[in-house]
Amino acid sequence: MDAYGGRRTQAERDAATVEIGYALFSAAFAAALLFGAVAGPALLFDLPDLLSTALLRLGTALAPVLFMARVISVLLRFRRPAQPSQPGRTNPDS
Numbered sequence: 001m002d003a004y005g006g007r008r009t010q011a012e013r014d015a016a017t018v019e020i021g022y023a024l025f026s027a028a029f030a031a032a033l034l035f036g037a038v039a040g041p042a043l044l045f046d047l048p049d050l051l052s053t054a055l056l057r058l059g060t061a062l063a064p065v066l067f068m069a070r071v072i073s074v075l076l077r078f079r080r081p082a083q084p085s086q087p088g089r090t091n092p093d094s
Contacts, residue, residue, distance in 0.1 A: 019078040027070035031063040038062060 008016075039059030042052040 016078070019075065023071045023074035023078075026074065027067045030070050031067040034066050035059040035063040 036059075039056045041047065042055035042059075047055070
């Protein structure tokens with residue numbers, strides 16, 4: 001059932017499936033990019049142990065937070081009804 005009590009059409013279900021896939025894929029990509037940017041230097045260069053450990057832990061802590069934030073923001077944006085292109089106009093001839 002949709003927000004208005006009616007049944008969802010196949011197109012609406014397909015749009016929701018695509019949006020969920022997009023949310024998960026883009027979140028995974030963003031989290032991997034963040035992890036690589038933060039923890040990458042620790043993996044590529046010979047850094048002091050304390051710095052290397054700190055970068056790895058920071059990347060490991062931040063990546064899932066970014067993943068969840070991205071998924072939630074994409075799905076919440078998808079739920080919002082579309083805004084009219086010209087708010088306040090009710091008649092195309094006005």
